[in-house]
Amino acid sequence: TRGTTESINLVAQAWGGKFIREGDVILLTVMEHHSNLVPWQLLAERTGARLRFVPVLDDGILELDQLSSLLTPAVKLFAFTHISNSLGTINPVPELCAKAHAVGALTLVDAAQSAGHMPVDVRELGCDFLAFSGHKMCGPTGIGVLYGRAEVLDSIPPWHGGGEMIVSVALEKSTFKRAPHRFEAGTPNIAGAIGLAAAIDYIEAIGRPAIFEHDSQLAHYAAERISELPGTRVFGPKEERGALVGFVMDAAHPHDLTTFADQYGLAMRGGHHCNQPLMRRLGVSGTTRASFYFYNTMEEIDRMIEILHRAVRFFS
16 A cells, blocks of 8 residues: 555555444544544544544543443444554553454554564554555565455455556456455555565564564653653653654743754654644644654763753743
8 A cells, every 4th residue: 555544544444434334333532643533523424423532641641441332233343543643552452452352343453663663563452454654664665565354355445446456357347356455555655565575574574572662762761861851841741652752841832842853853743643632622723743763872862851951041
């Protein structure tokens, strides 16, 4: 696919278009990226299905006590993120998938934030669908992956029509290849696929467990240091977290803070991070996010803290 967004849209339109009916429930969480929310809103509007949401607690953890009441037989799909792109929360995917399957629901995991940072095994996770993007794991833009269990993918009709996805074509009707080929109409992004394969080989050579340990140390250290800054709040869990830290500085809007930091060579992102419902839940218009990878160091975090101290003095 072209990335996580297209992967989720494929499931929503092709699988959802065939199997979701009026009154069915699609379960999501309040921490979802818009790419794992808007496609389901569109599907619900078209089919009459209902959306339900697992709440998020103040510490950035899903309110799992609510799960038993939300996971009813009416739920046909539970779609949720592996790692929150704003909070860094790492969700318990095997547990969530097992509970969804217990009521007959399928599961979709948004692994955009996890695929390049930690071991991801769809058999261990127990998911039915999983999506991720190449550009978040050292690969090119415009290329991504949709995993689906073979029997589930084979039950889904084609999404796009054209060359390469057909067995035969007549004027009246066409017959289609089995999955995954039936979902790959037209000329694929060959260069992107080669680039993504090279990126995966590179990451595998380093080792995902080693990357996860390194990234986790950076994120915990950064969260601890940022929380010491005057008038600054850090969001997300204090225990295990992904390779990012979201925070707000009372003296500066996230856009102003990231512009200030850019003058010193510090690249952060400011805004709602395609998480507007989550931002409303947190009571903020947006946050500043610092993200880390295997090429970052503790020394760079110390330099980030120096720049943020300058920002506190400048904006106060």
